[in-house]
Amino acid sequence: MEPTGLWLIGARGSVATTAIAGLLALRARMVEPTGCVSALPRFDHLGLPGWDELYVGGHDIADLALDKRAELLTESGVIPHRVFEAVRPGLSDVDAEVRPGYHPATHQGSQADAARRLADDIGEFAARNGLARVVVVNVSSTEPVFPALPEHGSLTALEAAMAVPGRTVLPPSSVSAYAALRSGSPFIDFTPSTSIRLPALEELARAKGLPYAGSDGKTGETLVRSTLAPMFAARALNVRSWSGTNLLGGGDGLTLADSEHAGSKLASKGRGLATLLGGDVTAPLHIDNVPDLGEQKIAWDHVSFEGFLGARMSLQFTWTGYDSSLAAPLVLDLARFVAAAHRAGESGPLGWLGFFFKDPVGTDEHRLSEQFAALSAWAEAR
Amino acid sequence: MEPTGLWLIGARGSVATTAIAGLLALRARMVEPTGCVSALPRFDHLGLPGWDELYVGGHDIADLALDKRAELLTESGVIPHRVFEAVRPGLSDVDAEVRPGYHPATHQGSQADAARRLADDIGEFAARNGLARVVVVNVSSTEPVFPALPEHGSLTALEAAMAVPGRTVLPPSSVSAYAALRSGSPFIDFTPSTSIRLPALEELARAKGLPYAGSDGKTGETLVRSTLAPMFAARALNVRSWSGTNLLGGGDGLTLADSEHAGSKLASKGRGLATLLGGDVTAPLHIDNVPDLGEQKIAWDHVSFEGFLGARMSLQFTWTGYDSSLAAPLVLDLARFVAAAHRAGESGPLGWLGFFFKDPVGTDEHRLSEQFAALSAWAEAR
Amino acid sequence: MEPTGLWLIGARGSVATTAIAGLLALRARMVEPTGCVSALPRFDHLGLPGWDELYVGGHDIADLALDKRAELLTESGVIPHRVFEAVRPGLSDVDAEVRPGYHPATHQGSQADAARRLADDIGEFAARNGLARVVVVNVSSTEPVFPALPEHGSLTALEAAMAVPGRTVLPPSSVSAYAALRSGSPFIDFTPSTSIRLPALEELARAKGLPYAGSDGKTGETLVRSTLAPMFAARALNVRSWSGTNLLGGGDGLTLADSEHAGSKLASKGRGLATLLGGDVTAPLHIDNVPDLGEQKIAWDHVSFEGFLGARMSLQFTWTGYDSSLAAPLVLDLARFVAAAHRAGESGPLGWLGFFFKDPVGTDEHRLSEQFAALSAWAEAR
Amino acid sequence: MEPTGLWLIGARGSVATTAIAGLLALRARMVEPTGCVSALPRFDHLGLPGWDELYVGGHDIADLALDKRAELLTESGVIPHRVFEAVRPGLSDVDAEVRPGYHPATHQGSQADAARRLADDIGEFAARNGLARVVVVNVSSTEPVFPALPEHGSLTALEAAMAVPGRTVLPPSSVSAYAALRSGSPFIDFTPSTSIRLPALEELARAKGLPYAGSDGKTGETLVRSTLAPMFAARALNVRSWSGTNLLGGGDGLTLADSEHAGSKLASKGRGLATLLGGDVTAPLHIDNVPDLGEQKIAWDHVSFEGFLGARMSLQFTWTGYDSSLAAPLVLDLARFVAAAHRAGESGPLGWLGFFFKDPVGTDEHRLSEQFAALSAWAEAR
Ligand SMILES: NC(=O)c1ccc[n+]([C@@H]2O[C@H](COP(=O)([O-])OP(=O)(O)OC[C@H]3O[C@@H](n4cnc5c(N)ncnc54)[C@H](O)[C@@H]3O)[C@@H](O)[C@H]2O)c1
Ligand SMILES: NC(=O)c1ccc[n+]([C@@H]2O[C@H](COP(=O)([O-])OP(=O)(O)OC[C@H]3O[C@@H](n4cnc5c(N)ncnc54)[C@H](O)[C@@H]3O)[C@@H](O)[C@H]2O)c1
Ligand SMILES: NC(=O)c1ccc[n+]([C@@H]2O[C@H](COP(=O)([O-])OP(=O)(O)OC[C@H]3O[C@@H](n4cnc5c(N)ncnc54)[C@H](O)[C@@H]3O)[C@@H](O)[C@H]2O)c1
Ligand SMILES: NC(=O)c1ccc[n+]([C@@H]2O[C@H](COP(=O)([O-])OP(=O)(O)OC[C@H]3O[C@@H](n4cnc5c(N)ncnc54)[C@H](O)[C@@H]3O)[C@@H](O)[C@H]2O)c1
Ligand code: NA
Numbered sequence A, B, C, D: 001m002e003p004t005g006l007w008l009i010g011a012r013g014s015v016a017t018t019a020i021a022g023l024l025a026l027r028a029r030m031v032e033p034t035g036c037v038s039a040l041p042r043f044d045h046l047g048l049p050g051w052d053e054l055y056v057g058g059h060d061i062a063d064l065a066l067d068k069r070a071e072l073l074t075e076s077g078v079i080p081h082r083v084f085e086a087v088r089p090g091l092s093d094v095d096a097e098v099r100p101g102y103h104p105a106t107h108q109g110s111q112a113d114a115a116r117r118l119a120d121d122i123g124e125f126a127a128r129n130g131l132a133r134v135v136v137v138n139v140s141s142t143e144p145v146f147p148a149l150p151e152h153g154s155l156t157a158l159e160a161a162m163a164v165p166g167r168t169v170l171p172p173s174s175v176s177a178y179a180a181l182r183s184g185s186p187f188i189d190f191t192p193s194t195s196i197r198l199p200a201l202e203e204l205a206r207a208k209g210l211p212y213a214g215s216d217g218k219t220g221e222t223l224v225r226s227t228l229a230p231m232f233a234a235r236a237l238n239v240r241s242w243s244g245t246n247l248l249g250g251g252d253g254l255t256l257a258d259s260e261h262a263g264s265k266l267a268s269k270g271r272g273l274a275t276l277l278g279g280d281v282t283a284p285l286h287i288d289n290v291p292d293l294g295e296q297k298i299a300w301d302h303v304s305f306e307g308f309l310g311a312r313m314s315l316q317f318t319w320t321g322y323d324s325s326l327a328a329p330l331v332l333d334l335a336r337f338v339a340a341a342h343r344a345g346e347s348g349p350l351g352w353l354g355f356f357f358k359d360p361v362g363t364d365e366h367r368l369s370e371q372f373a374a375l376s377a378w379a380e381a382r
């Protein structure tokens, strides 16, 4: 495939850094593409962009350079030492393609100005590297819930409001989504933030004929839930309660410890379970910040269910994962799949990518195997 | 549908007793059909035999009457007290339809004689109750592994050997399968024993145009395994080891504690995992008899897997179930589905029933959701 | 020993009902004293009151009679059917000794009046049954945290305030504790409520020469914690985080779901862990109401610790218990031990009973084995 | 304290290498003595040999040098990179003090010759380094069970048999123990092998006035068991079954996968549980070799117990540890404590060191907190 850009909002975060380090290691044939769905044989015929054909840049509001961040991830066990040593120079090259993100607290002027600058960054990146297209992926920090405003309802109203200096009509994630679309780029939201999920932005995507996908990468507890819940349904077993606790350290743990931010994450997790099992399941859910776990995430779920003649049974599981190790290959997968969709002229929400998300746009299907079947069917049809 | 017989080999065992008590309770509208797959709305249009249209009889070598066995299961928490009180008289009625099973140690004469007697029992049961058909289900104790013999290769050779007085050419489960087919009945093997899985018996089923299904009901650890393993595969995660321990009391625990019997069970469990994940997974598996658990079965599985850049992660689960509560509704489901298949003229191994089995005949598919899709597709096509 | 009274505040609750049903079953020699610490051989020489020598009465604000409550506990699996059938008449006899508790919402007059009435109930119970002493045990619902007031500082100030009609200077648990002491009875608090833990009430206990014990029965997660935490300390292993989740149904689950009530429970649990491990351990803790669990309580704890050269390791456990089954025998134990202490003339807080409590009075020792050693030492010295 | 030798049988194994690397890091003040019991404040007054006062040498039959072995342990996460880099030169120095161990397959001549050579190695090490004493610790591979022979009954008979060329009257561990005693050194067995546990060798220890300790370091599942089992006993809860599964990779996993070797390990684990709980507990136990776990060991235990009125409850735990990280500091602790005992003139089995062992010599106490109390009492008395 042609040279393809991967533009990361939050390019110096854990997920982004792991994805970039991994891409460099894949390019150097140092590692196998373990965890990369797009590298499964069934997708071979699609001619997805190769590891050498992906060019990376992005926005971030943090200053810590990619190689420093990668060093921390190496100490936490996410990146192996030998990989880190090998990719360190490449990381510095990518870091040179990272531009300052939009931060509402430091920004002067209108949100329209901000968006224009962000879009220009993307455009210049494409031009500089001779790219056929750039896929923009949001992997920046989860935002607090942003209030719904009437201006979100139509593009005209939104752009009018964005033009007012000092007015904050959009959260940062939506400013980034707007800028991506304005630059003519497909957009993927890997976070639970608002981003593209506003009528005005969906209108813009349609108007520009651009595809988009989201929301919130499905990497741990929810991945397992969306696998197990259909088992109970298929066996006519009656799930009575599904309780969950998540322990996480890392940057994400710190952000989500703040209950306002956790709001959007918990909502996004909860929506899936309700759809999978129906509405009357008791489902308490907690996210705790446990800094000593570092990049590890540990989730415990307890499922209580009823069988024949009312027999009470249970299933409990403990998941011990590295969130960034799980998320990073999916970011690469999504960029590759969406690039192919864009090349093929698809636009609007890509429901067949629901496999990757906790809260998928363009579909109501949450069952993992059905989602994988949809992805496979899309590939077979090409 | 027409009156349909359900003939249980092992009619006084835990699974059989729970199935019969449950059927009586369903007939009395005392309970919901929780755990009954065939009662899901998607199968409504099939016109499966109703709870009132199923007539039960069977063979067993034990003398403890069904109501006494049910009393024990009530004390163990498998059958609720109020259900037991209500169905006790009905259990005695069914017990009157139970005939002595074939036991190699006490039987005099040839295996042909034994099979003839068993087939006659089934035929008389059908005639006495005016049944359109009888579905025979093996839920008798797991047998030790039986050696392969040349006579198993063809029906002619087998029947010649069966005619020799005192010769034991078949294990009891296969004598029962032979008798079922000779009586013109479809056959289901819910156990890991040899039963119908011999070329000579498959030949007989084909010759008589009869459908059959098996083997080994998938109710606990394997159910979860066949749900979770495809998740790792779809996500390109590399499972390195999958270790399992099963603790069980009850009759089955006692039988399987004898390592010779456990052989067939462990083999049947192992086959599935190898198919689901490929051959190079370390997969130690244990079955322990822990009498104090009563009818409960507890399984712990630990899955170690590798993700992006070689990150080491794990998933572990603990399953706490009542095996008989899980198995009993499936016995009713299988009888209903196979009755419909027989009425529709299907014959040979019913691969679309693989959903119910650890070691399915007629298919190599072990993934639960694909198996459910196959079952649903069969139903949709009717 | 002489006839001894056991007066239960919350006499119709789960813990009380299980304790009473069990006492009746023990008296009838139907069951073994499993879970009764006071029945261990090492306490044989103490001459504790026998099962026949304990007379039960109490206060409650609920109307549901003891036999009805016991029926519910039987359905939930806490009381076996055969025990329930046998003790049902005895439960009605005890229920006749239950008097209306003090409820601030319905009470008219001063708290002094209320306390006088409660004390009279206890005194009449003792007289009516010819009891040598009555031990009062609070097993009523956990209260919301009650604000500290200056009047709590001295008995004179407290009694002046209690005399003011309509004034609520004490929470119900403390009114009960006051009444118990005024009636000349030792007092035990099995709950995390304020009850006797006010300087004014401690002054009263001392003045009357009465012993008391508390607070908050140690039955589940905390029991295991106080057993495991010393292991890490003795092995110089550095616990970094200890995360806990409790799932509970039952009356207690409902009460504690209300976050105001959970306050005192969570505080009482947390104090122990901090003392056992030192203050810098991350220790998120949740209590969730999961009604379908009924009387079961499930706790999951995840302990992350550091060993030699900083190696990161973990221990996780899942506890599945019936809270009332665990608490009830301890209530009988406490009544027996405190009766012996009272007979022996002990007064003030009984620190050697810390073994039974999450938040022990009269001692700072939280390690279970040291607590058991203290209890054993007390017994040996007699 | 005076310069003290630590002579390791199995000096190039995982436990030994971790202990040596750790000792060098402690000496360099690079790390805290986490996991070192002897570094707890309560042992400060004992004047145990300091990290600078311990000199290390040993026997091994493997050729892989200590720094190479340490490199592997660094890759497995047992030794941190920065520690490895810092101690690498020191490891080579220690490796120069490692002498060939005794291997029955390659040895020529009598076992007496072999023992003499081993004893001389120890003596020369002491002389060369001017050591006040050498403590010998067996951390070599677990041996298969060795048959009991009449010659084990007395020192005279044993030495006569040892003198016969080609005769194998002792397993290697016992040859090492004999050599240690002959060289005048105290001996510690950290493994479940036979080693010093023969009447003839105990006779020799007494005759030479030497102390010894063992057997089988208590580091994982058994550590937790000996902590939890007393909780059930103290609460009069009736443990019905205690089932365990151990998954381990590493050298030890490979050795124990061989069922003959596992024999001594399983026996040593089982003895403790029986003593702690009484004999009628169902206690299936498995050790599985799962190579992909590397140096990690994962143990799952399921405890089923009965409470008041027969209520059935359970506790299950999963332990995830690095065996070598847990064992290594204990090897240093034991060397220090035994050196102090030797200096103080103690001889025979040191029961007060039972805290460190699965199968302690010189005591029947298996409860961890009582063992810690015994160790503390010994220290206080000095
Ligand atoms: N790791 C997973 O498994 C996973 C799964 C699903 C979703 N996510 C989501 O992915 C996102 C990233 O996770 P992470 O662990 O990498 O978090 P992180 O905190 O390590 O990285 C986030 C990065 O975003 C940057 N950032 C914040 N605001 C920005 C802005 N306005 N513009 C540009 N950059 C900005 C931060 O400076 C930081 O570098 C989070 O929203 C998380 O919820 C992660
Ligand atoms: N319960 C489950 O979840 C489950 C799942 C898969 C398979 N199975 C299989 O189902 C079978 C029944 O399990 P169960 O728990 O009811 O066992 P069980 O021991 O309670 O019952 C088996 C019954 O078979 C009878 N029997 C033995 N030999 C016979 C013979 N030759 N002819 C007729 N009857 C005979 C026995 O007398 C007994 O009544 C077992 O083979 C088991 O492996 C059960
Ligand atoms: N079950 C355990 O393991 C355990 C352990 C520690 C502490 N506790 C404590 O024991 C107490 C009882 O637990 P439970 O499960 O029996 O609860 P429950 O809700 O079943 O019973 C509480 C009873 O107290 C009564 N009550 C409420 N206010 C009262 C008042 N003012 N005067 C008299 N009676 C009153 C209620 O009517 C009810 O009958 C709770 O405070 C609980 O926190 C229980
Ligand atoms: N790691 C733990 O937590 C733990 C706990 C209790 C007991 N142990 C015991 O400690 C011992 C060592 O464990 P490890 O993990 O280090 O094993 P390992 O296999 O890594 O090391 C054993 C070493 O012993 C050497 N050896 C074998 N036979 C010898 C002989 N005859 N003379 C001298 N050296 C010999 C081997 O070459 C090897 O270097 C094992 O017996 C194990 O059961 C370990
Ligand atoms: Na099963």
Ligand code: NA
Residues within 6 Å of the ligand: D218, D219, D220, D221, D323
């Ligand atoms: Na160990």
